[in-house]
Amino acid sequence: MLVFAGIGVARSVQVGIPFRDPGGDFLARRIVITAGVFAALVVVDGLLRTPRPWTRTAVAATIRTRWPARRLALAASALLAYLLTYFVYHNLKSWDVLNAPRDAMLLRWDRRLFAGHSPAILLHELLGTHVAAWVLMVWYETFPSLVVVGFPAAVALARRTLDAYAGIAALVWVWILGTATYYAIPSLGPFHEAPQEFAGLPHMPIQDTQARYLAQRDHLLAHPHAADAFAQVSAFASLHVGVTATLLGLAWWHCLRRTTIALAVFLAGTMVATVYLGWHFAVDIPAGLAIAAAAWWLGPRTVGVRRPAATPAAQSSSSAATTRFSRSLRRSA
Template sequence: MPEQTQQTHQTRERSGAPSGPDPAAESAEELRTEWRRAARLWAVVACFAVVGIARSIQVGVPFRDPEGAWLLSRVELTAGIFLGLVVVDVLLRSPSRRSWRALAATIRARWTPTRLALVWCALLAYHVTYAVYRNLKSWDAFNTPRDAMLTRWDSWLFLGHSPAVLLHDLLGQDVAARVLAIWYETFPYLVLVAFPAAVVLATRIKDAYAGIAALMWTWILGTASYYAIPSLGPFNESPGDFAGLPPMSIQETQARYMAQRGDFLAHPLAGDAFAQVSAFASLHVGIAAAIVGLAWWHRLRRTTIVLTVFLAGTMVATVYLGWHFAVDVPAGLAIAALGWVLGPLTVGVRRRPEPRTGTL
């Protein structure tokens, strides 16, 4: 035993303190472990950024922040949502919600400067990953779409029929169309809340990192799928299949995305040139499934059920509205599953927290 450690144990024995491991030393080791998790997470971000830089050099188009200060505005929005979720977290964990002293004590105990630094390290890693994803997705426009191949796959799977047309015949093209359009357009708001919730509501920091890493891997693997099979979607490949749908904002968005893609290909170096459409795989499905994984990881049974229903509706909506081919749906689910394998492995988390237990 080192001399300094031996002296520490002797001092604790003389004072009547337990002679086991030093709690301060254990806490310091836990803290080092958490920062190692952060380093591993950022190593993934760095590798993905290198891929983005290489692609940028290849196509001769610089990284862009759509609509000006998009990244900064998203970080600011995340900060606002984060603060709201922290309030919810403190109210849920405080022994007395009517006592300001109890609430303040919960804030001091749980939201230490170190914990805030760790969770924001994870949130910023997510934002940088998503920014790289957006640019790589835009540059996918230079690849030749393979929508005809995906249409053949769908036709083979559904015995010569279009899965979208089958859904139209089954559900109708009026009320169902409007409900599914609203359902589909709810997705961005769910994402905005889900990833800050992944770090705020986690009891253990390592579970926060496992969730953020899983979401990051889902975006990264989704980007790889875009490049593996470039595509634009059934709404562009087979527009007649969707001619019976009522006029909605969905069609306006699809037309805008195609116009943006055309402008980008015509003038890729224009400052506002940016493409936003790719079909295979469906990351609406992939990210929604990854968010279901968040609830499952934290053993939130009722939340998992609700989010699974949302995922099922998204799977229907994305085909019904023409955004994705049917084969894009299982591909999105597979990407989410792989993201949840790689995420915990990346940050060194082996298992979910035990029910109603767990600390930093």
């Protein structure tokens, strides 16, 4: 995180624009929201770990036992590292619009992959442009809420502090690697490069957001030193896909089978929605998945762990199997 912040400072000096947090949306307010979500998850975790019937005293005792001062400090440092990375990411993403976009190249790649066809139009023809458009819009817009809950959950619900650090490290890496791809191939998205392909969709808040992002970009290019100049548009790679896939890896790491399945379904819908709505080119999708895979390779190794701890159920099963094997050996002897 510190190295990434240093890169952000160097880029800030290069472009002559200071770090900004418009409306506190990317740091100040997120610190408050994260603290609230984390506290709520700690209470939920305490309830789950306390035998019923629950009493306030019993739940409080469970929470105090699980969260001594040292563990709280480690949790706070992990969450702060994530939030600072996210803040630097957004500023670097804003300054990326100063680079020339390469959307025409990405559009050509899409055409070659789909034999001269537009993947967005193929999806429109397959799914229709009425009910599916609204469903996929809601699906796509669920992503911010998932992230707001997902990364505090990586810390609050982890069995070991080391598992919490592995998850946060993977999430930190996905933002860092995503920023690198933004600068490797600057782009705005197919809604800007080929707007005619999305003219058949009903008017939804998505189009208003896309127009606002382009207006932000224009404002930053025209008045880069204005206090409110801040852009939020970049396409390659899809971090909606990359971050969702990283959260999917988090569920797998913690052996949460049902959550893993649910997130796999959500990831599949997100991949469809992001192309259908014009936010990303089809080639942005595998790039996002590759970033998630790299983040999960790097994350655990960054904190010195190669595999998750066994779940209590798995530990019990392993212990029982060992006991049965020992008994079998004694009988054979």
